[in-house]
Amino acid sequence: GTYMLVLTVGLNVLTKSVAGAFSISASLMCMIYALGTVSGAHFNPAVTVAVVASRRGKCSPEEGAKYIVVQLAAGLLAARTYCLLTGDTFTSLKPAGSDWTQVFIAELIWTAVLAFIVLSVATVNSSLSEFFGLAIGLCVTVGGCAIGGISGGSLNPAVSLGIASSGDLRALWHFIPYAFIE
Numbered sequence: 320g321t322y323m324l325v326l327t328v329g330l331n332v333l334t335k336s337v338a339g340a341f342s343i344s345a346s347l348m349c350m351i352y353a354l355g356t357v358s359g360a361h362f363n364p365a366v367t368v369a370v371v372a373s374r375r376g377k378c379s380p381e382e383g384a385k386y387i388v389v390q391l392a393a394g395l396l397a398a399r400t401y402c403l404l405t406g407d408t409f410t411s412l413k414p415a416g417s418d419w420t421q422v423f424i425a426e427l428i429w430t431a432v433l434a435f436i437v438l439s440v441a442t443v444n445s446s447l448s449e450f451f452g453l454a455i456g457l458c459v460t461v462g463g464c465a466i467g468g469i470s471g472g473s474l475n476p477a478v479s480l481g482i483a484s485s486g487d488l489r490a491l492w493h494f495i496p497y498a499f500i501e
Contacts, residue, residue, distance in 0.1 A: 320350035320362040321393035322400075325481040328473075329401030332409055340463030340472070348456030355452065360441070361386040363475040369434035370442055377442045394481030401485070408486035412471020412479070425470040429462035433474050 327346035331339035351360040359378060361367045364387045371383040378386070402408050413422050436458040440451040463472040473479045 320347075320354045320358065320360060321390040321477050322397045323350050324362055324475070325394045325397035325478050326400055328478050329398060329409075329481065329485065330404065332412075333401060333405045333407045340460050340467060343463060344456040344460040347459055348452045351452035351455060355441075355448075358386070360452070360455075362390060362477070363433070364390050364477055365430050365475060366434050366437050369438060373438055373442060375438075375442045390477040391480055394477035394479075395484055398481035398485035410483055410486040412473050412482055414468060414471065417469050422470040425466040426473060429466050429472070430474045433458050433462060 324343070324347055327343050328339075330336075331342050336342055347362065350362060354360055359370075361370070361378065361383075367378065367383050367386050367390070370378045371380050413419075433455070436454055440447065440454045459474065462474055466472045473482070
């Protein structure tokens with residue numbers, strides 16, 4: 320799931336898609352519905368940390384750590400894939416006109432909103448399983464549209480790592496502020 324999400328992000332950015340937020344969230348929704356019963360749809364390290372921290376019994380700390388390792392590895396592999404497919408790369412989602420304070424605030428707020436939505440619809444005792452993928456996907460759409468021009472709208476450390484590692488490794492430091500925030 321994480322692999323497809325990061326691949327979709329990269330392809331949308333590199334092909335300059337006019338519907339990036341919608342394409343990315345649709346990819347996420349599809350993966351949630353396809354893999355939710357397999358992995359609990361753990362595609363985002365920030366959300367996995369929130370699920371573990373909630374102590375609702377949906378994911379143990381040990382399971383969470385394993386998911387995070389796989390999510391980060393999937394982000395790295397997906398970045399390699401979109402670079403191979405397009406022959407191009409980018410190393411930061413941060414728009415040139417934004418400063419790091421703006422990025423920090425935008426990513427913090429919308430990553431928290433995403434984690435809140437996941438906790439509210441997917442980890443409660445009586446979840447509406449046929450709708451939680453839609454709610455999570457729409458949250459990503461709204462977040463991407465709202466803060467894409469400010470921070471790039473990553474909302475996911477695996478996405479940030481994949482992007483930061485896809486080109487000049489001197490830009491890998493871009494992953495650190497995004498991962499810290501998210």
